[in-house]
Amino acid sequence: MSKSTNVSKSFHKILAHFFPFMISYSATFNHQSMVLPEQEHLVYNIRLSSVGPGRVTGSDVVHDLSGLDIAMKLHYLKGVYFFTDQAVEGLTIRQMKETMFYWLNDYYITCGRIRRTESGRPYIKCNDCGIRFVEGVCDKTIDEWLELGDDSLHNLLVYHRAIGPELSFSPSVYLQVTRFKCGGISLGMSWAHILGDAFSASEFINNWGRYMARLKSNGPLTLPKSLDNKIEKPHDPNQFVKEPLSAKQVNPVGDLWIAANNCKMETFSFYLSTLHLSSLQEKILGEDGRKRISPFSSVCAVIWQCIAKVREGFEPQIVTVCRKYPNYDNNVLSNSQIISAIKADFSVMEADLKKLALLMADDQGLDERNKIEAAVEKDDGVTDYIMYGTNLTFVNLEDANLYELELKGQKPKFAYYSIQGVGDEGAVLFLPGPPKGSNTENEGKLVTITLPEDQVLKLKTELQRTGLLPTELE
């Protein structure tokens, strides 16, 4: 182990030792989107408790993790949902918690804790320990908060701790409910990617909404069949020889599951209206192309080219694209999203945008899931990998049903997702925008970009030049 990792490890140990009392994020290279000390007081009265399944799952119930799950262990999803006061009128914390005891009966896996087998392979012991429930208060109204425009502030609404150093005492899921001055709330969820991808995480929290609305009730306890969430095994053994392009090994992190970055990462986001998107499509593809290529592909192509321009000389030739698995089973938590590696054999900086966009279409790229699975299984899940940020990663969360979490029949005013633990190459998330009226086609898209902080300003200028980013940020 190199000296720097030794130092950072001991620093992590110190950090973890005081973690219950920390509500601020310290400025280290290992935390993205740092919150300034003077902003920390914006959310206060933090109270922690646990909620778990109301039903006893049983002793010795274990959930085995697949190779893909283990590959994602250093990544975490952070989602925030904002609800106006009409959606939560009369709703108390106690009522929310009570519903959770029934909801978590279905998701007892999220309430378990990570253990290691004798060989060091992580698995989940379903011991009903629970998820962490955090309460907070903010003196701003939701509108004031959203106007602040700083994405890193959302971190104050999502209580997040990495898993470790004591694996058996680290929750995989944190839920934070923050009350705002206007009476509305934000629901912040920190989700360990080892449990499942963003589609699973979104379905998980959407089901809570259904339990709140009494649209769902518990069925009988069904214990997992361990191979349920495994994808089909590949037939070609030659596939295993090569290492995957979209995931790479990192230095061993031991029992503290934090992905190390060589530089500080920063996240910013911007909104693209449907009008903006259609004009962009026209510009890139002309009249006919629009039908064959999605807005996702065209937006990502523009961003890819801009980043290539910013990183002159080191332009990303390979990118990773993640999107929903078409046969996704929404009753099971899994890392089933399609992870494809896309190679550009030409200069990205000077390429025709149409060509780039075509390259990123749904049917292009190599599905690397089996390769990643095989790479991890080679040494039985002991090696540490990262996926997001190995290459510049584009994640399509359009179909993640982010706005299906409803309280009192009302959709969230705004939903925002980000990834914690993105590698140095950066990641772009393509999220659905807030619904405007009942017609979902009117919604625009929200794009969030996580990059090393020294590239952010230059990228913003590039994006403004291409017209993707409006000159006045929203």
Added chain:
Amino acid sequence: MPPILPDFCNSVKLKYVKLGYQYLVNHILTLTLIPVMAGIVIELLRLGPEEIVNLWNSLHFDLVQILCSCFFIIFTATVYFMSKPRSIYLVDYACYKPPVTCRVPFATFMEHSRLNLINNPKSVEFQMRILERSGLGEETCLPPAIHYIPPTPTMEAARGEAEIVIFSAMDSLFKKTGLKPKDIDILIVNCSLFSPTPSLSAMVINKYKLRSNIKSFNLSGMGCSAGLISIDLARDLLQAHPNSNAVVISTEIITPNYYKGNERAMLLPNCLFRMGGAAILLSNHHSERWRAKYRLVHVVRTHKGADDKAYRCVFEEEDKESKVGISLSKDLMAIAGEALKSNITTIGPLVLPASEQLLFLLTLIGRKIFNPKWKPYIPDFKQAFEHFCIHAGGRAVIDELQKNLQLSAEHVEASRMTLHRFGNTSSSSLWYEMSYLEAKGRMKKGDRIWQIAFGSGFKCNSAVWKCNRTIKVQTDGPWADCIDRYPVHIPEVVKL
């Protein structure tokens, strides 16, 4: 000779001899009366009818003599019936069932411990060892304030817990018995560690708008045996007041008493004490004898407080960091054994059949006169009682009593299962155990039940009940949804 006897006891033949001896001694009166009656009948037959009539006529009865005799008989009968203690009936009782939202699995308890005692991993290890061997299950409950990291035991939260527990139990009791709040004449609430002003009994009177001339009592500080102390108090009051209803509420409020320090002797209660409460309706109305479940036969209270060691064995005090907790001394089991012996010595003559008492007397005389080395005879209480409810204070207590009283696993099943499902709910645990026996359908008319509770002080209290009518398995009660899963096998050490 004494060491050889135990071997003989195992043989079957001696078992029949024992049975024969017991039958002989227990029914000695009947057995002596039969030959006497037979003798009289034979004598009468011998005399013949005319002789009997002559004998009758020779007795001269005067009017005055007849009147005096009648008056004397009536007077004696009246004095007898007036001085007979009133029968105290337990009409019904209700136990509080905590909601699933208060559930604390082992893993959650350990994780919270780890986070709360972050600077003391040794104390956390200690708690883990205790929990593994505690005999508790995964469904025991703690109040909402204790679920926070760190716990937030405000007075408001404590009152909240008291309200939820007591009012739920009371509502359930009203529903079961059809009792009207205005008919409650005596109210006794016992809660050892939470004693606000106004008292919990005042809280109950306020909530249910009870009568202004109610006799209310609030017992605090009396430990886990306070439930039986309240029953004793209710009994004395019901002797003094005819045709009255008494409601006894036994509970322990956990919220204000969660120990926040790291002294090992004081961490034990955190691991064992859980939410629970019971409300019991006692009555001396003659009309209740048809629907009452039980009749109170004896209450025996033993207090060992005069001994300094016993007095200090369960002691609430501040630790080195000025954090208040209840310290349990290492000789707790030994003192409990002593207190139990005292209690048994008093209760034995009241409940044991004559055969056992005779044996005990003989061995006692033998030890005093012949050979002090003779093993003291432990009376077989299984002959005096059908059911045993041992306060679920902890696995060690139940094991100790099972050994001392030579009880089988089935006898202590109610106590062990209550400890597993509800934890140590302090004074109300006896009622959860009774409820278990009823839910299993084991209560038949005429069954005798012995409730034993230990408490700080050090006290050992017993109550003896007699089942008044066979109790049908009910669909409500704290065991309703889980009785089918019981009894469970509780491993010696649970793997966490």
